[in-house]
Amino acid sequence: MEGKGKGKGYIIGIEGLRELFYLLSESYKVIAPTLRDGLLVYDHVKDFESLALGYKNVEGPALYAVEKASNGYFTYTHPANSPKAFLHPPELRLMKVKRSDGALSFEMERVEEKYCFFDVRACDLSAIKILDRVFIENNSHPDPYYKSLRERAFIVAVNCTNKTSTCFCNTMGTGPEVKDGFDLLITELEDSFLLEVGSERGEKMVSLLEKKERAEERHFEEKERRLKDLKDSMEEFFEREGLAQRLYGKMDSTHWEHIEKRCLACTSCTQVCPTCFCFDIVERNSLESDCSERVRLWDSCFSPSFATVHRFNIRQSIHSRYRQWLMHKFAYWVDQFDSFGCVGCGRCITWCPAGIDIRQEVKRLAHG
Amino acid sequence: MVENPYRLKASRIIRVIKECEGVYTFHIATEEEAQFGQYNMLYAFGRGEAPITIASKGEGYLVHTVRAVGDVTRYIDSLREGDLLYWRGPYGNRWNLEEAYGKTLLILSGGLGLAATRWVFEEAMKRPIKRLIHLYGSKDYDSLLYKYLYKEWSLKADFRAIIGTSHPQWKGKTGLITDLLRELDIEKDSLVFICGPDPMVKACVSLLKEKGIEENRIYASLERHMKCSVGTCGHCMIGPYFVCKDGPIFRYDLIKEYFERKEV
Numbered sequence: 001m002e003g004k005g006k007g008k009g010y011i012i013g014i015e016g017l018r019e020l021f022y023l024l025s026e027s028y029k030v031i032a033p034t035l036r037d038g039l040l041v042y043d044h045v046k047d048f049e050s051l052a053l054g055y056k057n058v059e060g061p062a063l064y065a066v067e068k069a070s071n072g073y074f075t076y077t078h079p080a081n082s083p084k085a086f087l088h089p090p091e092l093r094l095m096k097v098k099r100s101d102g103a104l105s106f107e108m109e110r111v112e113e114k115y116c117f118f119d120v121r122a123c124d125l126s127a128i129k130i131l132d133r134v135f136i137e138n139n140s141h142p143d144p145y146y147k148s149l150r151e152r153a154f155i156v157a158v159n160c161t162n163k164t165s166t167c168f169c170n171t172m173g174t175g176p177e178v179k180d181g182f183d184l185l186i187t188e189l190e191d192s193f194l195l196e197v198g199s200e201r202g203e204k205m206v207s208l209l210e211k212k213e214r215a216e217e218r219h220f221e222e223k224e225r226r227l228k229d230l231k232d233s234m235e236e237f238f239e240r241e242g243l244a245q246r247l248y249g250k251m252d253s254t255h256w257e258h259i260e261k262r263c264l265a266c267t268s269c270t271q272v273c274p275t276c277f278c279f280d281i282v283e284r285n286s287l288e289s290d291c292s293e294r295v296r297l298w299d300s301c302f303s304p305s306f307a308t309v310h311r312f313n314i315r316q317s318i319h320s321r322y323r324q325w326l327m328h329k330f331a332y333w334v335d336q337f338d339s340f341g342c343v344g345c346g347r348c349i350t351w352c353p354a355g356i357d358i359r360q361e362v363k364r365l366a367h368g
Numbered sequence: 369m370v371e372n373p374y375r376l377k378a379s380r381i382i383r384v385i386k387e388c389e390g391v392y393t394f395h396i397a398t399e400e401e402a403q404f405g406q407y408n409m410l411y412a413f414g415r416g417e418a419p420i421t422i423a424s425k426g427e428g429y430l431v432h433t434v435r436a437v438g439d440v441t442r443y444i445d446s447l448r449e450g451d452l453l454y455w456r457g458p459y460g461n462r463w464n465l466e467e468a469y470g471k472t473l474l475i476l477s478g479g480l481g482l483a484a485t486r487w488v489f490e491e492a493m494k495r496p497i498k499r500l501i502h503l504y505g506s507k508d509y510d511s512l513l514y515k516y517l518y519k520e521w522s523l524k525a526d527f528r529a530i531i532g533t534s535h536p537q538w539k540g541k542t543g544l545i546t547d548l549l550r551e552l553d554i555e556k557d558s559l560v561f562i563c564g565p566d567p568m569v570k571a572c573v574s575l576l577k578e579k580g581i582e583e584n585r586i587y588a589s590l591e592r593h594m595k596c597s598v599g600t601c602g603h604c605m606i607g608p609y610f611v612c613k614d615g616p617i618f619r620y621d622l623i624k625e626y627f628e629r630k631e632v
Contacts, residue, residue, distance in 0.1 A: 104454055144370045
């Protein structure tokens with residue numbers, strides 16, 4: 001993950017990509033985009049043929065479809081779920097507690113999966129870095145579960161050469177170009193893939209790869225050109241500079257109530273968000289009541305029980321819950337973790353059943 | 369290898385005091401370092417955890433006062449001397465007592481909030497505080513906590529309690545804590561520590577402001593929903609703050625924006 005070896009590049013073809021995939025599969029549990037139930041999702045992929053290469057996701061507010069692309073391989077943008085689903089799983093047992101003769105014994109859960117995320121886009125890579133701050137770097141009690149999974153994870157990043165209508169990584173400053181935080185980086189070119197190395201681990205992996213050639217200057221130029229074309233085609237929805245401060249001044253805006261008319265408080269946005277980290281801890285008990293598991297479950301600030309003090313929910317209205325979510329993403333987060341909590345992946349727009357477009361809401365609030 | 373923040377410790381309960389119906393005080397044997405204002409997460413097997421303020425500290429033990437309001441606290445209140453209590457902590461920040469040196473320290477406690485101010489109050493008696501006043505409001509006589517300490521407290525500080533409804537055994541005043549506060553003569557440069565229900569805190573702050581005490585001289589200990597206590601579960605957020613780790617004690621001017629605004 002460190003910057004060592006960065007800038008070095010290789011050119012590989014589809015066979016080289018296949019070889020790389022199987023090389024990674026020998027040491028890691030490969031998590032990659034694949035098709036499942038009509039969706040493009042991150043899942044454990046064992047066969048190169050099961051990758052979603054050559055498909056594309058069509059997204060819009062409350063709209064989603066997967067189609068076959070006319071040409072190319074990394075033709076989609078990102079899967080419906082995100083690496084969060086593996087590094088901070090929706091359900092994770094923290095410990096098993098056993099009771100015998102009135103005394104308790106604790107068995108702390110160890111999570112030791114070695115994941116390789118094969119195809120992480122700039123937005124999701126930024127999201128991982130944000131979660132690193134929440135769970136490890138800006139936390140005086142680093143989370144051992146997240147840390148263990150994160151440290152073992154190998155990251156193959158991919159530069160986007162396509163976008164969907166809900167993408168706004170350029171507005172958030174997280175993409176479309178992957179700049180750091182990867183072990184290997186792939187950019188699809190006209191008739192090959194440019195493979196760049198971002199860490200010693202990545203270097204080691206590439207050294208085992210047989211089907212490769214040294215990249216030339218023209219390959220890097222093609223990469224730059226492709227990324228520039230994509231970036232130039234993306235709209236800037238709002239200004240990041242001073243955004244948090246502008247939003248702090250809009251906490252009493254009537255616009256929140258306007259959003260409430262559409263928001264169903266269904267929690268969909270927080271589930272698909274690659275950075276939403278909130279969780280609950282619940283007890284799962286055996287019928288014999290001699291064993292109880294403490295389980296961490298994703299929670300959502302849209303849930304009616306989320307901010308309950310003595311059975312009274314502090315955020316009764318839906319607009320106050322939406323405000324909590326949006327303010328956290330674009331204002332509170334900046335104070336808490338020195339970055340936005342939004343990476344511009346657009347998932348919350350796509351998966352909002354009411355098609356609420358956060359780009360428009362932020363724009364209206366901040367500039368309205 | 370990082371330490372697992374969810375790991376629980378076991379401590380023997382060495383003393384149980386019944387404060388009133390449904391409220392018990394526990395002395396748990398531990399050498400753990402803790403500071404006034406901090407809290408622990410107390411665990412009940414199969415039920416979960418609850419954040420409970422550390423009410424006091426003695427030689428080799430910590431004190432917790434627990435009101436049975438939910439599954440976890442009902443279980444804890446069923447524990448007796450010799451039983452084991454499982455917990456993790458301490459968490460959170462402490463009262464900034466040093467800021468009151470040479471000045472007047474006013475402590476305002478409402479209901480069970482007294483558990484969060486008792487330790488710092490007792491500690492303040494030993495520190496160079498010019499004038500130490502503690503106003504305590506309780507809804508009725510039967511809900512009063514630590515009755516056995518009032519005599520000693522009254523000798524060492526200006527301790528005044530008020531209850532919501534009259535009672536044959538009560539010689540003191542009846543009313544609200546704000547009634548005591550309203551009639552109090554107090555210097556503008558006093559320091560104030562508050563712990564009580566949100567509406568009480570708001571009412572007291574507005575009275576204090578009338579008396580010329582600025583918001584940056586007022587500290588409040590807040591209560592919010594907490595699951596992790598280490599700033600990752602998100603439940604306790606109030607504006608940009610995590611009550612579990614940035615608090616539970618906040619200088620009032622810093623949280624005012626969020627605390628006073630509805631549904632933040």
